[in-house]
Amino acid sequence: MxxxxxxxxxxxxxxxxxxxxxxxxxxxxxxxxxxxxxxxxxxxxxxxxxxxxxxxxxxxxxxxxxxxxxxxxxxxxxxxxxxxxxxxxxxxxxxxxxxxxxxxxxxxxxxxxxxxxxxxxxxxxxxxxxxxxxxxxxLEREVSRRLAEIQCMRDIGIHALARLAETRDNETGNHILRTREYVRLLGQRLLARFGERSLGLDAHDIDMIARSAPLHDIGKVGIPDSILLKPGKLDPEERAIMQTHAALGAAAIAQAERDAGGQAMKHLDYAKQIARSHHERWDGAGYPDGLSGEAIPLPARLMALADVFDALVSPRVYKRPWSLEAARSYILEQSGKHFDPAVVGVFDAAFDEFCGIAHRLADEAEPVLHPC
Structure with missing residues (x-):
């Protein structure tokens, strides 16, 4: 004994x-x-x-x-x-x-x-x-366990909403998973390069931004099928309607926040920024607000590059997938035009890791086979 x-x-x-x-x-x-x-x-x-x-x-x-x-x-x-x-x-x-x-x-x-x-x-x-x-x-272990449960429930809710939105879209199945990891990688590399003070974000913020990224296109649930699923090119009127999905998504998240009592939650702030502004362009030619440069929230700037890269290398009903190298060249060419040059810089430095994510999370029906 x-x-x-x-x-x-x-x-x-x-x-x-x-x-x-x-x-x-x-x-x-x-x-x-x-x-x-x-x-x-x-x-x-x-x-x-x-x-x-x-x-x-x-x-x-x-x-x-x-x-x-x-x-x-x-x-x-x-x-x-x-x-x-x-x-x-x-x-x-x-x-x-x-x-x-x-x-x-x-x-x-x-x-x-x-x-x-x-x-x-x-x-x-x-x-x-x-x-x-x-x-x-x-007590610390119990708090950690409960926080993990809350985080899991939050992630499940986010992914469930994003998956529902995707059932009405023609995007590939793992798009939300790939873009989430692209956003995480870009944010981590920016943080390592510029530091918390310069970036105004820490590692926890980067994690919340990545976890919120799957809601970027939630507003597409408000777009008519005739436009959302059209296989050909949209006409100007249809394009204008399609572009409303950014504001619709941010408004839906904001309304859900109010319905829950209006308590401010940072991850929902990031989700709203991403949903509304991920189609803004660095040169001001984007939508819905025509923002330019650093007036575009950083989470949206990360999402903009991640979303375009994944769209380029993924098959759509209206196009064949680009090679990873072709997509890289396009992203680099759009530095200072469509994309934040700093974000493009860390993308270029982390390109091999982008390739790894693309291969690891490739859709089963259309695996990414293009060499890096």
Missing amino acids: DDTRPLILIVDDNPQNLAVLGALLQPQYRVRAANSGPRALQLLSRAPQPHLVLLDVMMPGMDGYEVLARMRELPDCRSIPVIFVTAMEASEDEEHGLVSGAVDYVTKPLRPAVLRARVAAHVALRCAQLQLDDRNAD
Whole structure:
């Protein structure tokens, strides 16, 4: 059966003092003994960790102050309470010991009742602290589990809506998965290149942007089938109607947000930016608002490149897929025109990874076979 008694480490270079301390503490506690500072540090490196250390100050080679300083440098030992046990009785010695980080200071010759009382008090505090740490760890795990569940439910909801929108469209099945990963890759590379301060986003923001990307074309549910599924080229009136899908998508997300109580949620802000503005162009010739340059929200600039790249290399009823290299050339040629030059720059640097995503998430019916 495991011994559940609290464990105490006693450290003293005098064998007689070790024997006295051990006799005073047993059988209420488990006791380990070290006759030097280096030996004490060796024992501290082994599991289980002691609940308390009784540490002599005056020892040859490595004194108690140095042992305590070394303990505080070790992550697993820095919170273990230490009581100095010493013949040094001056008030300045006691003050120095407490300032050094000891929780208590006991002078020799020892008074057994006083020593036991102080040990009991500090062991009780340490046990309570360890129980609190365990409870906090359990709570953190539970919070993490529930957050993961919420994130999963949110992702399922986003993908379900996006999949429903795709049932009315002629785009390929894994389009939302590929564009999500393209957006994630572009955002991560931009963050690595320019940093959080310059970009105004951190890694968590990039993750939320990527998770929101599948809703970019949700507004297409509001487009008539006669236009959405037309195999040929759209006429000007039809094109104008098709272009309303960007504003329709953003409006639908905003309405859903209001229906849920109107609480601001960052991932929905990103989803609205992407849905409304992913057809804007860097040169201002896009829609629906004719935004240009950095006036276009960054999430939409990421989505714009990801969406066009995937459209180029994927088959449609009205075209054959482009090769990956041809799509790359087009994206590079459109830098500063259709696309943000900074986004194009990280796309070019990460092109091999784009190819990997295209192959890994290729639609089964039409695998991407074009070499990079």
